Amino acid sequence: MNGAAAVMEPNTRDMEKTAHENNKLHKRLCRLVGQAIGDFNMIEDGDKVMVCLSGGKDSYALLDILMTLRERAPIHFDIIAVNLDQKQPNFPADILPAYLTKLGVAFHIENQDTYSIVKRLIPEGKTTCSLCSRLRRGILYRVADELGCNKIALGHHRDDILETFFLNMFFGGKLKGMPAKLQSDDGKHIVIRPMAYVKEADSTRYAEVKQFPIIPCDLCGSQENLQRKQIKGLMREWEKKYPGRVESIFSSLSTVVPSHLMDPAMFGFKDLKADGVASPLGDIAFDDEPCSTPAPGVFSIQPAAD
Numbered sequence: 001m002n003g004a005a006a007v008m009e010p011n012t013r014d015m016e017k018t019a020h021e022n023n024k025l026h027k028r029l030c031r032l033v034g035q036a037i038g039d040f041n042m043i044e045d046g047d048k049v050m051v052c053l054s055g056g057k058d059s060y061a062l063l064d065i066l067m068t069l070r071e072r073a074p075i076h077f078d079i080i081a082v083n084l085d086q087k088q089p090n091f092p093a094d095i096l097p098a099y100l101t102k103l104g105v106a107f108h109i110e111n112q113d114t115y116s117i118v119k120r121l122i123p124e125g126k127t128t129c130s131l132c133s134r135l136r137r138g139i140l141y142r143v144a145d146e147l148g149c150n151k152i153a154l155g156h157h158r159d160d161i162l163e164t165f166f167l168n169m170f171f172g173g174k175l176k177g178m179p180a181k182l183q184s185d186d187g188k189h190i191v192i193r194p195m196a197y198v199k200e201a202d203s204t205r206y207a208e209v210k211q212f213p214i215i216p217c218d219l220c221g222s223q224e225n226l227q228r229k230q231i232k233g234l235m236r237e238w239e240k241k242y243p244g245r246v247e248s249i250f251s252s253l254s255t256v257v258p259s260h261l262m263d264p265a266m267f268g269f270k271d272l273k274a275d276g277v278a279s280p281l282g283d284i285a286f287d288d289e290p291c292s293t294p295a296p297g298v299f300s301i302q303p304a305a306d
């Protein structure tokens with residue numbers, strides 16, 4: 001083996017390994033997005049889906065994966081990518097049209113100067129995001145109407161959903177997340193989040209692999225939401241110290257037991273009466289040994305240890 005071949009060999013192997021990993025990542029994203037679409041019946045035959053494209057990594061990934069899934073789907077649905085150009089300073093207005101034209105997907109760029117409105121109404125130094133997103137939401141609903149789209153797809157992923165869940169719990173006193181499917185505020189559309197099961201790390205990696213032309217999200221000059229940043233840090237720390245914890249918390253969002261929470265609107269606590277029927281998997285499911293979960297149908301009480 002000559003010297004050149006000896007140098008080339010590991011490179012080729014590395015490249016094959018990377019290609020294999022990238023292929024696995026693409027398959028994983030397709031599987032998770034397909035699963036979320038199925039679990040929530042997000043897209044049906046004949047739908048016209050407006051995919052909101054901000055120029056951030058997640059919206060690019062959403063569009064890319066939805067286009068792959070559309071080719072394989074047994075149903076027919078249309079996709080139209082929509083970007084709202086909010087006239088932020090230095091917004092590179094040519095990037096998205098060039099990308100979307102090359103991709104061959106139908107698209108619409110909506111030009112609305114919400115940046116000036118927000119700057120005019122919000123005092124300097126205050127956070128502008130809530131007014132900005134309210135304005136954006138209204139515009140996107142109108143555009144969906146004009147384009148005849150019945151579904152509006154957003155690129156939020158698993159970590160966005162969890163962060164919102166914790167923000168609501170820590171700062172809003174509510175057990176409330178970001179649903180994978182909901183009716184829009186104007187009651188006219190269904191908003192879907194097909195990336196709901198995708199980890200942010202996978203979305204970030206996918207954007208690198210696909211070399212999406214990312215448009216920075218700080219053009220408006222708004223300060224990063226400090227509370228969200230804190231939650232992000234917490235989740236990162238948990239994941240490092242206790243692998244699997246974040247996934248477990250995410251699973252809990254779809255395994256809710258209203259009778260074991262405290263919301264009288266969710267469960268009829270006031271009318272609760274003993275019906276004489278033992279529930280073997282009821283209140284002891286998480287007790288420590290020896291009160292371990294008995295087999296279904298078997299109800300026994302272990303004597304407490306002295």
Ligand code: SF4
Pocket residue numbers: 128129130132133217218220221222
């Ligand atoms: S970061 Fe800027 S563009 Fe994004 S929601 Fe906040 S104010 Fe609007």
